[in-house]
Amino acid sequence: xxxxxxxxxxxxxxxxxxxxxxxxxxxxxxxxxxxxxxxxxxxxxxxxxxxxxxxxxxxxxxxxxxxxxxxxxxxxxxxxxxxxxxxxxxxxxxxxxxxxxxxxxxxxxxxxxxxxxxxxxxxxxxxxxxxxxxxxxxxxxxxxxxxxxxxxxxxxxxxxxxxxxxxxxxxxxxxxxxxxxxxxxxxxxxxxxxxxxxxxxxxxxxxxxxxxxxxxxxxxxxxxxxxxxxxxxxxxxxxxxxxxxxxxxxxxxxxxxxxxxxxxxxx
Amino acid sequence: xxxxxxxxxxxxxxxxxxxxxxxxxxxxxxxxxxxxxxxxxxxxxxxxxxxxxxxxxxxxxxxxxxxxxxxxxxxxxxxxxxxxxxxxxxxxxxxxxxxxxxxxxxxxxxxxxxxxxxxxxxxxxxxxxxxxxxxxxxxxxxxxxxxxxxxxxxxxxxxxxxxxxxxxxxxxxxxxxxxxxxxxxxxxxxxxxxxxxxxxxxxxxxxxxxxxxxxxxxxxxxxxxxxxxxxxxxxxxxxxxxxxxxxxxxxxxxxxxxxxxxxxxxxxxxxxxxxxxx
Numbered sequence: 001x002x003x004x005x006x007x008x009x010x011x012x013x014x015x016x017x018x019x020x021x022x023x024x025x026x027x028x029x030x031x032x033x034x035x036x037x038x039x040x041x042x043x044x045x046x047x048x049x050x051x052x053x054x055x056x057x058x059x060x061x062x063x064x065x066x067x068x069x070x071x072x073x074x075x076x077x078x079x080x081x082x083x084x085x086x087x088x089x090x091x092x093x094x095x096x097x098x099x100x101x102x103x104x105x106x107x108x109x110x111x112x113x114x115x116x117x118x119x120x121x122x123x124x125x126x127x128x129x130x131x132x133x134x135x136x137x138x139x140x141x142x143x144x145x146x147x148x149x150x151x152x153x154x155x156x157x158x159x160x161x162x163x164x165x166x167x168x169x170x171x172x173x174x175x176x177x178x179x180x181x182x183x184x185x186x187x188x189x190x191x192x193x194x195x196x197x198x199x200x201x202x203x204x205x206x207x208x209x210x211x212x213x214x215x216x217x218x219x220x221x222x223x224x225x226x227x228x229x230x231x232x233x234x235x236x237x238x239x240x241x242x243x244x245x246x247x248x249x250x251x252x253x254x255x256x257x258x259x260x261x262x263x264x265x266x267x
Numbered sequence: 268x269x270x271x272x273x274x275x276x277x278x279x280x281x282x283x284x285x286x287x288x289x290x291x292x293x294x295x296x297x298x299x300x301x302x303x304x305x306x307x308x309x310x311x312x313x314x315x316x317x318x319x320x321x322x323x324x325x326x327x328x329x330x331x332x333x334x335x336x337x338x339x340x341x342x343x344x345x346x347x348x349x350x351x352x353x354x355x356x357x358x359x360x361x362x363x364x365x366x367x368x369x370x371x372x373x374x375x376x377x378x379x380x381x382x383x384x385x386x387x388x389x390x391x392x393x394x395x396x397x398x399x400x401x402x403x404x405x406x407x408x409x410x411x412x413x414x415x416x417x418x419x420x421x422x423x424x425x426x427x428x429x430x431x432x433x434x435x436x437x438x439x440x441x442x443x444x445x446x447x448x449x450x451x452x453x454x455x456x457x458x459x460x461x462x463x464x465x466x467x468x469x470x471x472x473x474x475x476x477x478x479x480x481x482x483x484x485x486x487x488x489x490x491x492x493x494x495x496x497x498x499x500x501x502x503x504x505x506x507x508x509x510x511x512x513x514x515x516x517x518x519x520x521x522x523x524x525x526x527x528x529x530x531x532x533x534x535x536x537x538x539x540x541x542x543x544x545x
Contacts, residue, residue: 042335046372053327053368060324154324187323191316222324225370 004092005099012074012104013111022070022108029062029116036123048136048228051127055120056147056224059113063155064183066112071105071162072179073172095258102163102254106156113155117148124227136228143226146239150221153246157216158183160253167261185215193217216249309340309356315363322367330368333360334377341381350385358382358392365396369403379413383421390421394431401434408441415449425456425541433465443469443478447485454489454531454542459496462542463489484530489542491525492533496540509538 016022036051036058043050077083078101092100121144128136158179165178193208220242312318312333322329337360340353361378368374375397382393394417400410415431418424432449435441446469453462466489470482495513498520503509510516513524513535527533531542 042331042338043373045376046370049371050331050373053331053371057325057328151324183323184320188320191320195316218324224327 001096005096005103008092008097008100009103009107012101013107016070016104016108017111019070022066022112025062025065026112026115029058029112030119032058032062033116033119033123036120036127040127045135047131048124048128048139049225051136052124052227053224055123056151056227059116059120059148059151060155062112062116063109063151064158066109067155067158067162068176068179071109071159072166072175074101074105075163075166076170076172076175079170094262098163098167098258098261099254101166102159102257105159109155109159110152113148113152138228140227140229143223143229147223147227149243150223153221153243154218157218157246157250157253158186160250160257163257164253164260167257167259167264182215185211186218189215190217190219216246221246309337309353309360311356312359312363315366318363318367327368327371330364330371330374333364333367334371334374336360337364337381338377341377350389354382354385354389358389358396361396362392365399365403369399372400372404372407375400375410375413379417383413383417387422390417393417406438406440408435408438408445411435411438412441412445415452419452425452426458429453429456429458429461436465436469443473447482450485450489451531451542451544454492455544457539457541459489459492459540459542463493488527488531491527492531492540492542494521494525495533499540513540 033055036054039054040047040051075098121141124139124144128139161182162175162179165175165182169175169178189208189211193205193212196204196208223239318329319326337357340357344353358378361374361382364371364374365378378393378396382389382396394414397410397414397417400407401414404410411431411434415428415435418431419428422428429449429452432445432452436446436449446465450462450465450469453459453465463486466482466486470479470486473479473482495516498516499509501520502516513533517523524533527542531544534541534543
């Protein structure tokens, strides 16, 4: 089974790499990262922090564009082109097909962020070297990698949700709408929860806690504020717990996607 | 024949394209001549919860955009514009930006330089923003120092100023004189005990002999003032109210009102004993 999933993931990866739109996205994101040199000029004190925020924001936006303009359409493209029937006529199950697509897209997303991450780090390093220490005291590579890994984990969660919606409904646009709504709820829920914790009763807070299990709180993996911290002095237990929760969440979402796709009428 | 016809078509197409571009340029220039460059206004911001929910991972970038917007507005403002017309929106910008990204220092510097001089309300809003900064960036002595300066200079609230300055002095790397300043302002505000305790704590930590002597001199002055403070408290215990002048303490509670100079003089204002710079 594994070699069939890997083979399909490889096809998905190569298909994505050949797409001009994705090559353009990489070029645009790298140009936006280089724009960090201009963005830092708007700040007079915390130049390192502002530059780091900007570069992580560029990576986040590039990942979201990939997810909402490419990943949401992959399964529906296959269905429209009839490519999926060619794949399914071979000895590959629908679940293997979903897994193959998921791993292929996850590999593409990782490759995109692997290209942008070092460029962002080198840009930060260059900015740091061009400034007095007061304006950019520390650039912690350990924290940078942690923030990068957090960003990747969050976007793979969104990808897993896209796989689930692609398994549930037909067509790229409905998947886009569902995925955008899912992302909106994930972003807004922590704000509602923080507000409810101050005013509302136990029942509301319990309901919001259950909702957080369904729509994970991405803030828990946002470590970009720590990139300028002195040493890797974070308490690793909650960090590992947060990563573990998201990995298990991804497993649940992808398993559900496989199950629903296996049940769906493709005609 | 065919070649000539094709050449004629190409010339016509080029002429058509040139005339369309020329027409567009003329109409565009006409449109631009009617545009009046109005003063850039600072529009009200959306509520902070809405911004947090919509920005998500980009909340730090959102705060930085608000900072840039405020900086551009302040940079282009004309001197004839009354600050009262924009101060509320400006303070909202800083308040929301510091909620979205409490660690970014630039916002606090801009808030201090643009809000503190306008009026008492704006000073209080600047101090509210600076308090958030002091909590988010406990490594920065300058943020509580700004708040202390605002409380002392603009609001004339000496106790609050001393409290802010004591927080600034406690930050690692803060200049030593801030702690001394906090003691002096505490004395000015009527908190003789607070000022004395702070001076003694600073003396205990100080290794430089010259600075130690400086502190010891100030401690003697505060201790002299403290004898008067204690006499006031005894007077209040016995008579149920504070005296109207310090002379009423002599000789029953203190043999004489001590000299706390040369750096200070004792003042009895609003039924509080203060150490005032002469």
